[in-house]
Amino acid sequence: MLSDHKQPIFILSQSDIGAGKSGAAQGPQAVKDELESLGVVINEFEVLDNRTFNTVNLSHDYGKHIEGIVEAMQSLNDKVVQTVNKQHFPIILSGDHSNAIGGLSGLKNAHPNKKIGVIWIDAHADLHSPYTTPSGNMHGMPLAALAGIDNLEMEKNSVSETVAYYWNELKTLGTDKISPKFDIADLVLIGVRDAEEEEWGIIKRLGVTTFEPNDIRNLGIAEVINKTLSILVHCDLLYVSFDADSLDPSISTGTGTTSPDGLSFEQAETLIKTLMAHPKLGAFEITEVNPSLDTNGKAMAKVVGQLIASGLN
Secondary structure, eight states, rough: SSOOOOOOEEEOOOTTSSSSSGGGHHHHHHHHHHHHHHHHHOOOOOEOOOOOSSSSSOOOOTTTTTHHHHHHHHHHHHHHHHHHHTTTTEEEEEESSGHHHHHHHHHHHHSSSSOOOEEEEEESSOOTTTTTSSOOGGGOOOOHHHOOOOOOGGGOOOOOOHHHHHHHHTTSSSSTOOOOOOOOGEEEESSSSOOOOHHHHHHHHHEEEOOOOHHHHHHHHHHHHHHHHHHTOOOEEEEEEEGGGGGTTTTOOOOOOOOOOOOOOOHHHHHHHHHOTTTTEEEEEEOOOGGGGSSSHHHHHHHHHHHHHHHHO
């Protein structure tokens, strides 16, 4: 249950052009439908820029659709700022994980003087930049953009002036051009198990806290949460981002980049219920539900809907 009596506002940010596969743009509405079928009353919601793979965008090798992503993320940033300034609580249902750039930027731009801790529940580290990306897909870069990291120490790509310009626009998203949006030391990765050498380089070089599958098994999810909150105790606000691929593929049936050895439903439920009840929670995002890839109808949306409903209960 939310820790105070702020009204939750659901923001459906449907852009999926940061992903490598189409279909995640359908995820936010599918999750909303499932929540309503479970009896969650959603009186306040906003549907934002539905940029899909059918949208015309210039595509670049190391920053695919980056111009469109800047525009879509500016829209999400502005909506989160507006929501927070009205003393409401933003719950962001997003297409692909590049949407976190707009979500977290909005929280920071609404509270420029507050220190934000980031809890990233994901199979992937999402710490690539255009200078290191193996795919060019922007959903692998949100944390680097938000932390203001280029990782030039491990540069392997020759980035065009256009991509470099728009990458800087993403890093400084918002009218005050704040960068970084959070201190990389205030990041905790939970469930990470599929990251590239360049991302592990950042994690090790900058001391990012990770809880990998073996850690979760050995410690138990309750202790992982306790340790996470202890690490971030000095932060003023928390931004929680939950990627559907953090779940084990046995239940994560409709998402673009599954990875074995993920969270069980019970572990994810404990995480979400505990974090939603935390008094410092500033915004909650859930992302990468892709009904078009679902091997079992809309099972992924059902699982995610159940998790959010449990957290709101």
